[in-house]
Amino acid sequence: MRRASPRVALRRGLWVFIALVVLAVVEYLLTLVMKSGNLPWMVIMNIIDAGLIAYFFMHIAQLWRREE
Amino acid sequence: MAVHAPAEARRHVSRLAINRLGLWLFLLSEGFLFAAIISSRYYLQGLNRPETLNQVLGLGITIVLIASSLSAYRAETSAAHGDQKGFSRNTLATIIFGALFLVGVSIEWREAFHQFPPYTGFGTIFFTMTGIHAFHVLTGLLALGVVFFLGRDGRFTKGASWGVEGTVKYWHFVDVAWVFIYPTLYLVN
Numbered sequence: 532m533r534r535a536s537p538r539v540a541l542r543r544g545l546w547v548f549i550a551l552v553v554l555a556v557v558e559y560l561l562t563l564v565m566k567s568g569n570l571p572w573m574v575i576m577n578i579i580d581a582g583l584i585a586y587f588f589m590h591i592a593q594l595w596r597r598e599e
Numbered sequence: 600m601a602v603h604a605p606a607e608a609r610r611h612v613s614r615l616a617i618n619r620l621g622l623w624l625f626l627l628s629e630g631f632l633f634a635a636i637i638s639s640r641y642y643l644q645g646l647n648r649p650e651t652l653n654q655v656l657g658l659g660i661t662i663v664l665i666a667s668s669l670s671a672y673r674a675e676t677s678a679a680h681g682d683q684k685g686f687s688r689n690t691l692a693t694i695i696f697g698a699l700f701l702v703g704v705s706i707e708w709r710e711a712f713h714q715f716p717p718y719t720g721f722g723t724i725f726f727t728m729t730g731i732h733a734f735h736v737l738t739g740l741l742a743l744g745v746v747f748f749l750g751r752d753g754r755f756t757k758g759a760s761w762g763v764e765g766t767v768k769y770w771h772f773v774d775v776a777w778v779f780i781y782p783t784l785y786l787v788n
């Protein structure tokens with residue numbers, strides 16, 4: 532797997548960071564709005580969070596892609 | 600010598616692949632630990648939580664930990680491209696964010712001792728979950744500290760930065776664990 536150039540990688544990291552912060556704030560606001568029954572929404576957003584971190588920050592795809 | 604170069608490169612790649620697989624298996628086993636303590640929260644307390652939880656502090660330390668993941672990612676990228684300065688700067692930022700997170704947790708603990716002490720149902724879960732996670736943050740900080748000083752000595756070069764990569768992956772895992780712990784303790788109702 533070829534690494535992205537530093538500039539591209541850093542910009543990508545910033546976008547992922549913004550997405551994660553937005554999700555965290557949405558989770559918080561959802562709790563204020565929904566007084567009960569927010570568990571399914573939390574699970575969905577947590578899975579998206581974990582997926583973003585695992586794919587972009589932890590490079591999980593390295594496990595099945597060939598190095599060049 | 601030149602004839603052996605491709606074989607040497609192949610060995611390096613396969614060693615790296617094995618290192619990565621080993622680390623992912625370790626992280627998977629850690630994932631089971633966190634899954635067990637998260638499930639214990641629902642088993643023991645259902646969806647109940649005290650209204651006195653400091654929600655703003657919870658959100659604040661979550662954002663701090665996410666910010667630490669960004670700086671850790673930048674440190675890894677810098678190390679992989681041989682950018683010594685960027686590596687040092689971002690690793691240091693990650694350590695500072697991680698320490699800030701621990702300060703936030705300690706403030707939350709001080710409040711929690713009064714509102715739901717460890718002998719109460721929710722207190723048991725709260726202190727166990729945040730305690731185990733904070734211990735992981737602490738070990739991550741120690742590992743980042745070691746990597747920071749090794750990196751300053753020039754131990755990591757372009758294409759040979761597994762130490763940084765492994766430490767940063769562990770740090771991201773700690774972030775992933777918190778992403779599940781935060782709503783489990785603070786938000787679910």
